[in-house]
Amino acid sequence: MTTDLPTLCPCGQINHNTAALYNDCCAPYHRADSLPQTPEQLMRSRYSAFVTKQHSYLIQTHHADHLNGLTTALLAENDETQWLSLQIISSKRQENTGEVCFQAWYRDTDDIDAIHECSQFVLENDKWFYTHGEMKEAVYPKRNEACVCNSGKKYKQCCLK
Ligand SMILES: [Zn+2]
Ligand SMILES: [Zn+2]
Structure with missing residues (x-):
């Protein structure tokens, strides 16, 4: 647990045109006060857990059959990523399975990149x-679209290099 928890939820959830507060969004899942009801809620809470470095939550919500040796210690070794934002591209759910496609943006040395x-x-x-995921090539915003770093600027006036 970090002591400096963010006010706005890192997952970027918008409810009625207002950015959700961390305490009203992913925090209850991280504290195990409630359970995510959809694959997208779990996906969002896992992204927020990466941002806030809650490694045990990431292990607990990663199906044991698919961990492939992943541990909280390994996650802690690789937690210096400077996350920028989460972009949900699609989410669907059947009865007991679901798929969420997303891009998780982060700042590289002097560029931005995404896990797609x-x-x-x-x-x-x-x-x-x-359980598992299929990696894809990052799809960057168009020049005039909003930048993924949440600056409120257009991509071409912000992180586009
Ligand atoms: Zn959230
Ligand atoms: Zn930017």
């Missing part, structure tokens, strides 16, 4: 788990 992935989720005993 379609993640698979499974519902077991009323809990959603991340």
Whole structure:
């Protein structure tokens, strides 16, 4: 747990045109006060857990059969990523499975890049788990679209190099 928890939720959830507060959005999942009800909620809460470095939450919500040796220690070794924003591209759910495609933007040395992935989720005993994902090529915003770093500027006037 970090002590400096953000006020706005890192996942970027908007409710009725207002950015959701962390305490009203992903925090209850991180504290195990409630369970994500959809694959997208789990995906968002996992992104927020990456940002806030809550590694045990990431392990708990990653299906045990798919961890492939991943541990909180390994996550802690690689937690210096400077995350910028989460962009949900699509999310769908069947009864006990779901798929969420997203881009998670981060700042590289002097550039921005994204993890573009379609993640698979499974519902077991009323809990959603991340199982695995398929990585794709990052799709950058168009020049006149909003920058992914949440500056409020157009991409061409901001992080476009
Ligand atoms: Zn959130
Ligand atoms: Zn930017």
